[in-house]
Amino acid sequence: MEDFDIFTDEINFMKPVYTNILHDFVKDVPATPSSANYQSAQRLLAEECLLENKEECEFHFSESVSAAVRSLAVYREDQHEITGADKIKLIAPFTNICDRVETKSLDKEDDLLNTILSEGVKTLKLRSNEEIPFHKKYMRFGPHNNVKNLLKILNELPKEWTIVQLTARYNPKENVKPFSEYRTDIDGIFLSILTNNYTDKPLTVLVPANVTKEGELPLFKELYSILEDNYNIIDKAQYLNNKRLIRNYWSRREDIDLRIKSVINVMDKDWLGGWCSMLTGKLSDSKLRDRIIHFVDSAISDWGFIKLTAKQKILLYNLMDCSPVLQSQQIKSCIRQILTENGNNEELRNVRNSIKCQSCSNEFRFPNELCIKCLSQCFEEIHKFTLVDGIKAFSQVALKFKDDDQWADLKKAKRGPVIIIVDEMLDTFPWESLPALNQQPISRIENIHFLYSLFKTHEESIKNGYFVTKSEIGRYVINPGQDLQRMQLRMESFIKYWCGKWEGRVAEPPAPGELLNYLTEADIFLYCGHGDGCGSVCVGSGIGAGAGRCVCLLSGCGSVRLSGGEGRAPPAGPHHHLHVAKCPCVVGMLWEVTDLEVDKVVSTLVALSVASEAPLDWRHVGKTKWSQGEIDVSVEQKPRTPPERNLLRAICRAKQATNFLMISTSIVARGLPIKIIDSNPPNSSV
Known part of the structure; x- marks a missing residue:
């Protein structure tokens, strides 16, 4: 001091x-x-x-x-x-x-x-x-x-990656209280672009959070309320013993789905809005990227915005890049924030001191603390241009990208993988399910340190931004607790049909040391049962040897969820231990799920990403008696579903296998982007 x-x-x-x-x-x-x-x-x-x-x-x-x-x-x-x-x-x-x-x-x-x-x-x-x-x-x-x-x-990291970090604002309570007592008390998040299509230097914006409408819970409280209700509904399902209770169960499940849909809508429309553009992947076509830069620069020159900072230009490039999948109101709101809140703060402060306003203080920290009237006056003083005209100018540019035929390719353009570093405070949110992102290859990672460590460990196996692996050596553990009989019948019959050469345990836990061997020798490890299935090995010293090379698929409830410890202990999850062991990617569930719907998603995911000698596409196999362990291949032959060896894109497609939003939004990938190459079996679906 x-x-x-x-x-x-x-x-x-x-x-x-x-x-x-x-x-x-x-x-x-x-x-x-x-x-x-x-x-x-x-x-x-x-x-x-x-x-x-x-x-x-x-x-x-x-x-x-x-x-x-x-x-x-x-x-x-x-x-x-x-x-x-x-x-x-x-x-x-x-x-x-x-x-x-x-x-x-x-x-x-x-x-x-x-x-x-x-x-x-x-x-x-x-x-x-x-x-x-x-x-x-x-x-x-x-x-x-x-x-x-x-x-x-x-x-050093692959140029194909877009890396973005989401960080909650500092809260004094986090230094004196347990996580459970302040986890909903968040008023803003920082979005930091670390690598991006339009900048070679990191940049950060502040986005207000916890948007509240009249009669609704704040966003963070509503999410945790939904997860608590979801847990209670699923936990008590085993005690349903008459038709009335069963009907009530399905009614409550539908209500939970509507509520999570509402949370995603608020995240999309009222919270992030156009800032979703910062979470989109790099365009694979560099010429398309260059056209966007040229078009926006021309608009800036034509309208005379000579005082826009480099940061503002980069944010506008990103917004226009994503504009075909955004709503007009989201675009306009984001343009306003870019023009007024992300310019030269020192210049803004000097101009603000000359403006009299009853509702704003000259001692503001961030520009978003000022009212729109003050921001508008400051913008006009700085640019000699009204804010309304500024929004109109770039809205017209966005309209070109959305509706002009010459930009039709932009909406369906191929993009590179996105890796999001999510603060523990924000990890529970289904970021991947935002409308602008739900078809993009997205993976989560703990921090830049782990991303770099996994990249350097597996650098020789990473091609064009993807960890390339095979699926020849597969290991699985199905229903080790012996209390999910129908799930066992479904997944065992699927594995035998689609991945007949894989080996594993069914209805029994692995022998001592066997699970560790699975994690170190397999290309893909599949777990179907309660929780993550790796707890005993993760906590033991063996998994710390750093020899993990397999992609882990954990289909149990909350299998990749962060759970807070006692007191001020930081949140932790099984994927932490697996990443410490250098497993490149872990796919799992953020919260409680039900076995039938998860079985649909996981089996579809494996069928899309893993080549098979099976005679009939898994999508078209008869599943009337699947819960009894029987599948019907004597059905009409139909064209095979196009495979998807990009695991992150396969996850996007596999989510469509269930009609329950609480199931499809739960599945996430943590780690490196993955591609599973074929071994070209005779009847491969390549």
Whole structure:
């Protein structure tokens, strides 16, 4: 803290005191910091940098998510390096015991202890930080986590990727209360583009959240209310014993579906709106991208917007790129925010000081705290142009992209994969189900550190932005708890029909060590049962060996859900352990689901992405008695469904196998984008 005279009321300092404290905290961060405190400090620093338009902004945001998982990865890495007597390595990086032992005479016991420890430490051959591969070093906490290295990482990652981070605003309650007590108290999120089709530098915008309409719960409270009701409905389904209760069950399921649909509509129309454009993938056709830039630049020149910043132009490029799938009102609202809230903040503050307004303060932090009247007057003063005309100018450009025949290809243009880094506070939302995104290849990841680590681990297998794998070696575990009989019959009959060469366990848990072998030797691992099915192995030390190479498909309730620990313990999920073990991708469910509908989605997903020698397309197989373990292949031959070896796109298509929105919105992918190549069997559906 700054020094000051306690006998006066004058405090002289160059920067706000709390900013200096934050910088000192981050600079002096220990090797294993408290994840909650570390994340809060980084988020606050990021906000300050955004206010001051500093390039460190996105770096601090990148450090503010899933810090505890990094500690887990480092711990497991150290465990893996240690064998037998070398376990003293665990304490060596955190102590300098030899240097601290005084040379004065010691009693016999202390002298013996000193000898043992000294000899042990002296014989260690610890790798220095310089010798550790950079992707492992960056996972650790220290001065090497900086803006320069973040940009280095982003330049190394595949150019096909669009990487976006969603971060909740800082909330003081997170430092003193359990997650469950503040998880709905969010008033805004930061959208940070790390890599994108239109910029070579990261940028961030602030989007207000928790939009509330009269008579409705705030968005975050409504989502958690839906999930609680969904859990209760499914949990009590086993006790239904008459027709009236069964009818009531289906009625409540339909009501839950309507409510989740309403949440998605609010996210789409009233919350994100046109900012969905920041979550869309890169156009595969670079010529189409260049045409969009030229068209927007021409409009800027024609209308005379000479004071638009580089950030505003990039945001407009993205908005116009996505305009064919957005509604006109979403586009206009986003244009207004781009023009008034994402320009030169210093210039905005200077102009705002000359405007008198009863409802706004000159001491605002972010422009969205000002009323529309103030923003409009500031815009007109800066650009010598009315805000209405500005919105009209770019709305006309968007209309060209939406309706002009020469831009017809834009709506159906192929795009690269999107990887979203989602703050734990925001992870429960079904981002992939937003209308503008529901056909895009999207995957989630814990943070940029894990993304970079998985990329470097599997770099040789990544082609054109996708981890390329086969499906020849498949392993599965079906109904190990022996209490989902109909699910067992359905999925066992499907596996035998479509993936006959796969091996696994049915109606029994794997033998000790067997599940670990599945995860390390298979191309694809499928689990069908309660929960994630990997808990015992994930928590054990074996999974930390880092040998995982398989794509994991976990179809149980909440199999990739983040669950909060006691007190201030950070949320965690099984996919964390699987990513620590270097499994490239984990597909699973965000919340409770029912077996029949999930079986439809998962079997469709596998049938789309895995080549098969089966004589008949899975889509056309007779399934009248599927719940009895019987499938009918004596049906009319129809054209085969086009396969989809891009796993993320296959997930989009597989969601259509169920009519329940709570089921289709639950399935998400976490990790690297995946492509499953064919082995060209005789009757392959290629």
